[in-house]
Structures are given as C-alpha cells and as structure tokens.
Amino acid sequence: MTKLHTRILLVEDHDSDAQLLCQMLSGIDTGLYQILRADTLKDGMDQCRRPDIDVILLDLGLPDSQGMDTVTAFLSCPPPKPVVIMTGINDEQIAARAVQMGVQNFLVKGQTSATVLSWILRDAITRFETEKKFQLLVTQNADAILIVSRDGEVVFANPAAEILFKKRWGDLKGTVFGFPVDTNAISEVDINRADGTLAVAEIRAADIIWKDSDAILLTIRDVTDRKKLEAELAQARKMEALGLLAGGVAHDFNNIMMVILGYAELSRDQAKEGSDLMENLEKIRQAGQRAQQIVEQILTFTRQARGEFKPVRITPVVKEAIQFLKQSLPGHITVVETIESDARIMGDPAQIHQIVMNICTNAVHAMETDGTLSVSLKDIIVEESDCITGEGMSPGTYIELKITDTGTGIPPHIIGEIFQPYFTTKCVGKGSGLGLAVVHGIVEHYKGKIRVESRAGLGSQFTVYLPALPA
Numbered sequence: 001m002t003k004l005h006t007r008i009l010l011v012e013d014h015d016s017d018a019q020l021l022c023q024m025l026s027g028i029d030t031g032l033y034q035i036l037r038a039d040t041l042k043d044g045m046d047q048c049r050r051p052d053i054d055v056i057l058l059d060l061g062l063p064d065s066q067g068m069d070t071v072t073a074f075l076s077c078p079p080p081k082p083v084v085i086m087t088g089i090n091d092e093q094i095a096a097r098a099v100q101m102g103v104q105n106f107l108v109k110g111q112t113s114a115t116v117l118s119w120i121l122r123d124a125i126t127r128f129e130t131e132k133k134f135q136l137l138v139t140q141n142a143d144a145i146l147i148v149s150r151d152g153e154v155v156f157a158n159p160a161a162e163i164l165f166k167k168r169w170g171d172l173k174g175t176v177f178g179f180p181v182d183t184n185a186i187s188e189v190d191i192n193r194a195d196g197t198l199a200v201a202e203i204r205a206a207d208i209i210w211k212d213s214d215a216i217l218l219t220i221r222d223v224t225d226r227k228k229l230e231a232e233l234a235q236a237r238k239m240e241a242l243g244l245l246a247g248g249v250a251h252d253f254n255n256i257m258m259v260i261l262g263y264a265e266l267s268r269d270q271a272k273e274g275s276d277l278m279e280n281l282e283k284i285r286q287a288g289q290r291a292q293q294i295v296e297q298i299l300t301f302t303r304q305a306r307g308e309f310k311p312v313r314i315t316p317v318v319k320e321a322i323q324f325l326k327q328s329l330p331g332h333i334t335v336v337e338t339i340e341s342d343a344r345i346m347g348d349p350a351q352i353h354q355i356v357m358n359i360c361t362n363a364v365h366a367m368e369t370d371g372t373l374s375v376s377l378k379d380i381i382v383e384e385s386d387c388i389t390g391e392g393m394s395p396g397t398y399i400e401l402k403i404t405d406t407g408t409g410i411p412p413h414i415i416g417e418i419f420q421p422y423f424t425t426k427c428v429g430k431g432s433g434l435g436l437a438v439v440h441g442i443v444e445h446y447k448g449k450i451r452v453e454s455r456a457g458l459g460s461q462f463t464v465y466l467p468a469l470p471a
C-alpha cells in the first residue's frame with residue numbers, strides 16, 4: 001500500500017531555521033510531509049530509532065555534537081535510513097565527505113527553494129531504497145564478490161567472499177588478489193584459505209569503474225564440493241571399467257591356474273622324495289596357490305564371485321578363521337580372542353572369512369618383531385543418539401568385530417587411501433593392495449561400516465560393524 005505522507009525527522013537546533021523548513025514543506029502540499037523535530041543529538045538519536053521515519057534532515061552543528069560526528073551517529077543508528085545533511089554556503093568539502101560516508105544527499109541552508117528541497121528529499125528516499133536492493137543482492141549472494149583495483153588490491157568484498165577466503169573484511173581489504181584473471185574466460189583456481197583448508201573456485205571477471213578508477217569485478221564460486229563429486233564419479237566409472245576388465249581377466253586366469261596347479265601337483269607326486277625337482281615343483285605349487293588367492297580377491301572385489309546369502313552365525317566363522325591363521329603365524333605373535341557374540345547376520349561365510357583373514361593378515365605383516373593380535377566379537381545396540389549414527393549407521397543391533405595389532409601403525413597421510421583398490425605399501429609380489437578394498441566392498445554390501453584408528457608406531461585397530469538379524 002502506498003503511504004500517504006512522508007515522515008521526516010528534522011534535526012535542527014535553531015528554531016527559526018526549523019520553522020522556515022516546516023513552512024516550505026507545508027507549502028508544497030498540505031499533509032504530504034509529517035515533520036518530527038529534534039534539537040539535540042541525544043533527542044535525535046532517541047527519535048531516529050522509530051521505524052516509521054522515512055528520511056532524516058540533519059543539521060551538522062548541534063549543541064551536543066558537531067560535523068562528521070553528527071553524521072556518523074545518525075548513519076550508524078538502526079534501522080538504517082536515508083540522511084540529507086544541511087550545510088553552509090562554502091561547505092562543499094564537508095558535503096562530499098558526508099556523501100562518501102553514506103549520506104544520500106545535501107542541501108545548502110537558506111539557498112534551497114521548496115521545490116528543490118522536496119525533490120532532494122524524494123531523491124534521497126529513492127536512492128536509499130535502490131541502494132538497499134543492490135546491497136541485498138550483494139550481501140545475500142552465495143557467490144563471493146570482490147572488486148580489485150588495477151594493481152590487484154582488494155577494495156571490496158561481500159560476506160560470501162569472507163566465508164570463501166575464511167578472512168574478515170578487515171583482513172581482506174588491501175590484500176593483493178594473487179590469481180590470474182581473464183575477462184574473456186572462466187578460470188579455475190585453488191585457494192589456500194586463511195584456516196589452512198583448500199577450496200576450488202571458479203572465477204568470472206569483468207572490467208568496471210569503481211570510485212572513478214578502473215577496476216575488476218570478480219564473481220567467485222566455490223566449486224569444491226562439485227569438483228569432489230565429479231572426481232568421485234570419474235573414479236567410480238574408472239573402477240567400474242577396471243572391475244569389468246579385471247573380472248574377465250581373473251576368470252580366465254583362474255582356469256589357467258587350475259591347470260598349472262594340477263600339473264604341478266601331479267608332477268610333484270611323481271618326483272623323487274627330497275629331490276631338487278620336488279622342491280621346485282612345491283615352490284611352483286605354493287606360488288600358484290598365492291596367485292589363486294589373489295584371483296579370488298579380484299573376483300570378490302569385482303563382484304564376479306557372488307556371495308550366497310543366508311543367515312550365518314558369525315562366531316564359528318570368526319573362530320575358524322583365527323584357527324586357520326594361527327597355523328601360519330610367526331612365533332613372536334600372541335593372539336588374544338574375546339568372542340562373545342551369539343548373533344547371526346545375513347551373509348556368506350566365505351566372505352566373513354575373507355574379512356577376518358584380510359584384516360588379520362595385514363595386522364600380522366605390521367608386527368615384524370613381537371606383538372599382540374587381539375580379535376574381539378560382540379553384539380552392540382546402536383541408538384539414535386549414538387555418535388556412530390552420524391557416520392551413516394542407522395539405529396539397530398550390530399555385530400562389532402574389532403581387530404587390534406601392536407604393529408607399525410598406519411601413517412596419517414595414507415590412512416585415507418588404504419581402502420582404495422590396488423593401494424599397497426608392500427613391495428611387488430608381497431601385496432596386491434586388494435585386501436582392504438575387498439573388505440570394504442563386502443562390508444558396504446552388507447550395509448555395515450568399517451572404522452580404522454591408528455597411531456604410527458603404536459598399532460592399528462579396525463572395527464567392523466555388521467547389521468545383525470533379529471534374535
């Protein structure tokens with residue numbers, strides 16, 4: 001609804017000047033202007049807080065405040081309002097400074113006609129409204145907006161820029177924008193933020209005039225999340241293609257290995273007991289078995305070997321895997337078992353076996369000198385309020401398998417990589433880098449979670465949560 005009148009706060013200590021202004025305004029159109037009067041800064045400040053004031057007409061010389069102090073006080077008094085100042089005849093400089101500070105307009109006392117006064121007030125209100133709209137567009141913009149001088153110095157930044165660079169305006173102001181900008185293209189840059197984190201940003205640039213000088217307007221969009229998703233998608237596609245390829249190769253390779261192993265075993269049985277030939281054939285057989293294990297991992301990983309899903313009581317499977325492991329364990333390693341679960345899961349015993357074997361084998365490899373391998377199994381209930389629900393685990397009963405070693409630990413810079421297929425720190429022939437990728441694949445498939453904690457030199461702990469079937 002359009003307002004019928006404009007409410008002016010007239011801050012003027014001279015009664016005669018105030019009366020003159022009131023007369024001028026009422027002469028224009030009776031009832032168009034409603035005037036509230038204040039004659040001191042204090043009184044002006046009190047009235048200025050009223051939300052229904054449309055414009056402030058301000059004399060700078062008040063009994064309790066002078067010049068720019070008066071301007072500052074009214075400009076910073078909430079809610080923001082348009083301000084028109086009244087100056088003396090030769091006060092152009094003061095007027096210019098006040099406009100720079102944010103005042104909408106000025107008039108020269110005693111030199112302004114009623115029509116001009118009315119025009120100045122209307123213009124101040126319109127200008128203020130327009131500025132407010134543009135300010136809103138800039139402050140609420142999700143993209144960072146920077147204005148840099150031709151020397152690259154930051155002269156303006158919006159709140160989104162403060163968030164992107166993780167710097168307050170005070171710290172951004174005057175700094176040099178250190179990225180190449182091209183006004184004809186969209187550039188992409190890596191930004192090292194003030195808090196040490198990294199962001200990827202897309203920059204668009206345009207030549208502008210800012211405060212009478214050439215400058216560049218930069219619109220910067222934070223594309224870190226989008227880039228991460230793109231990289232994940234590319235990686236997923238790569239893995240899918242690789243999986244298909246590896247699955248096919250593994251399948252053929254498995255058939256060839258069966259032939260090699262079959263003939264190696266046959267020949268070994270025919271060779272003379274204790275002969276070099278028998279020893280060589282035995283080595284071929286062992287290497288062949290290792291190759292078969294790797295093929296099995298690849299097949300599980302590429303989901304070529306489909307697990308047969310049925311309810312499985314997990315305790316006997318874990319116990320059997322540990323028993324199997326113990327047979328080949330070096331003497332300096334102690335195994336501590338705490339198996340206390342009665343629960344069942346929906347799964348394939350061979351895949352549970354693989355989980356235990358892969359994590360335990362890594363643990364054993366990490367303990368060159370003496371060490372302890374602890375395996376615990378228990379049932380836990382995850383409540384809505386538990387912090388692990390934050391890791392994407394829905395509330396319910398889970399089986400918690402914890403495998404702890406006192407080995408070398410995993411250096412922090414590789415801990416994010418260990419579940420990646422083919423990631424290994426072991427030398428060629430010792431590790432294929434598939435063990436944990438297989439574990440991860442199985443656990444995800446079972447809608448479980450895996451967590452790893454490790455401290456260099458002190459050991460590692462892998463915790464696997466698998467959803468239990470109702471008792």
Ligand SMILES: Nc1ncnc2c1ncn2[C@@H]1O[C@H](COP(=O)(O)OP(=O)(O)OP(=O)(O)O)[C@@H](O)[C@H]1O
Nearest residue numbers: 362363366409418424425431432433434435436460
């Ligand atoms: N318990 C652990 N202690 C120290 N490092 C570990 C541990 N478990 C895994 N790692 C690290 O994670 C890497 C990847 O493990 P993963 O089981 O996937 O592959 P691998 O053991 O190298 O080879 P593979 O299991 O295929 O024979 C290992 O090379 C090792 O650097």
Ligand SMILES: [Mg+2]
Nearest residue numbers: 358362435436
């Ligand atoms: Mg391994």
